[in-house]
Amino acid sequence: MARTLAIPFIAFIFAGLLAACGGSHGGALGQPQAFQAIPLGDSLAITDARLPKDTIGVGYPDQVGHVFSKKWKADVAGFTQSHYSQTLAFPPGTKITVTNISKAGEFHTLNVIATRGKPPANFPKNPMLSMKPSGGDKLVVGYRSGILRPGKSVSVTLVKGIYLIGCAFHYLSDNMRDVLVVEPGATPGPTATPPG
Numbered sequence: 041m042a043r044t045l046a047i048p049f050i051a052f053i054f055a056g057l058l059a060a061c062g063g064s065h066g067g068a069l070g071q072p073q074a075f076q077a078i079p080l081g082d083s084l085a086i087t088d089a090r091l092p093k094d095t096i097g098v099g100y101p102d103q104v105g106h107v108f109s110k111k112w113k114a115d116v117a118g119f120t121q122s123h124y125s126q127t128l129a130f131p132p133g134t135k136i137t138v139t140n141i142s143k144a145g146e147f148h149t150l151n152v153i154a155t156r157g158k159p160p161a162n163f164p165k166n167p168m169l170s171m172k173p174s175g176g177d178k179l180v181v182g183y184r185s186g187i188l189r190p191g192k193s194v195s196v197t198l199v200k201g202i203y204l205i206g207c208a209f210h211y212l213s214d215n216m217r218d219v220l221v222v223e224p225g226a227t228p229g230p231t232a233t234p235p236g
Contacts, residue, residue, distance in 0.1 A: 090122055090123065091120065091121060091122060091139075091141075092137075094130070094134055094135065094136045094137065095121065095136060095137045095138075095139060096119055096120070096121060096128060096136055096137070096138045096139070096150065096220075097119070097120045097121070097139055097141040098118060098119055098138060098139065098140050098141065098142070098148040098149075098150060098188060098207065099118060099120065099140070099141040099142045099148075100118065100142045100143075100146050100148075100210070100214070100216075101117035101118045101125065101210070101214045101215065101216055101235075102214075102235055103141075103142060103143070103235060104117070104118060104119075104120055104123075104124050104125045104141070104232065104235070105117065105124045105125045105231075105232030105233060105234065105235045106125060106215065106232055107124070107125050107126060107229070107230065107231065107232035107233075109127050109161070109219065109229050111127070111159055111229065112127060112159050112160055112161040112219045112229075113159060113160035113161065114160065114161040114162075114163060114217075114219070115215055116217060116218045116219060116229075117214065117215055117216055117217070117218070117232070118148070118207055118210065118214070118216035118217070118218065119150070119205065119216075119218040119220075120141075120231065121228045122228075122231055123231055123234075124231040124232040124233070124234060124235075125218070125231065125232040126228050126229045126230060126231045126232065127218060127219045127220075127221065127228060127229035128205075128218060128219065128220040128221065128228055128229075129220075129221040129222075129223075129226035129227050129228045129229075130198050130220075130221075130222055130226065131198075131222070131223070131224050131225070131226065132198060132199065132200035132222050132223065132224065133197065133198065134197070134198045134222075135195055135196070135197045135198075136179075136195065136196060136197075136198060137193050137194070137195050138150050138185055138188065138193060138194050138195075138196065139188070139191070139192070139193040140188035140189060140190050140191060140192055140193075141190075142190050143190060144190050145190070146190060147187050147188065147189055147190075147209055148187075148188050148207045148209060148210070148216075149169070149171055149184060149185050149186065149187060149188060149207050149208040149209065150183075150184070150185040150188070150194075150205055150207070151169050151170070151183070151184045151185070151205060151206055151207070151208055151211075152175070152179060152180065152181050152182060152183040152184070152203050152204070152205055152220075153167045153169070153181075153203075153204045153205065153206055153217075154167075154181065154203070154204045155181055155201050155202055155203055155204070156202045156203075156204060156219070157202065158202075161204060161219050163204055163206070163217050164204075166212065167206070167211070169184075169206060169207075169208035169211055170184055170208060171184075171186065171187050171208045171209070172184065172186060173185060173186030173194075174186075175196075177195070177196055177197055178196065178197055178199050179196045179197065179198050179199060179203070179220075179222075180199050180201070181201075181203070183196065184208075198220075198222045199222065200222050200223060201222050202219065202220070202221050202222070202223070203219070203220040203221075203222065204217065204218075204219060204220075205217065205218050205219075205220050206218070
């Protein structure tokens with residue numbers, strides 16, 4: 041009986057993986073493909089896919105990990121340009137998409153809390169973070185994405201600067217915060233190891 045149930049489940053997983061791989065082929069070989077979560081039930085999703093160019097993925101730290109940035113002397117978590125948490129970097133004027141990559145039921149925000157001219161990050165201990173959107177289409181101090189439900193996105197254009205960002209839901213409880221560098225030639229930091 042168990043063997044009979046296992047074969048359809050394995051076929052379902054294989055079909056889902058094929059669908060994810062065969063979906064949009066928007067780029068050349070080796071280019072990052074569109075992020076796609078494959079639902080496997082109420083509490084499990086495969087989210088280990090590269091994000092498209094000019095995208096920030098916002099995910100619960102238990103899923104995307106924590107990484108200590110030596111440069112910024114800070115633990116960062118919950119924001120990524122690839123698979124797992126990392127400091128973020130884009131050139132000025134880039135229009136980015138901010139997407140909630142968490143599983144069902146986990147809401148996030150991207151709030152710009154402060155700016156920095158250089159390291160260390162020195163994240164504020166108890167900032168006032170709102171879940172209401174603010175700031176329009178330019179990312180500057182005071183910008184807030186508003187609530188992002190799983191799979192939902194918002195687009196915003198980056199203005200030159202070095203920003204401290206955080207999630208209004210998880211900044212204090214889970215240290216969900218990051219450094220976003222918007223400068224010519226900026227590169228994102230190393231990624232966290234996969235959460236265990």
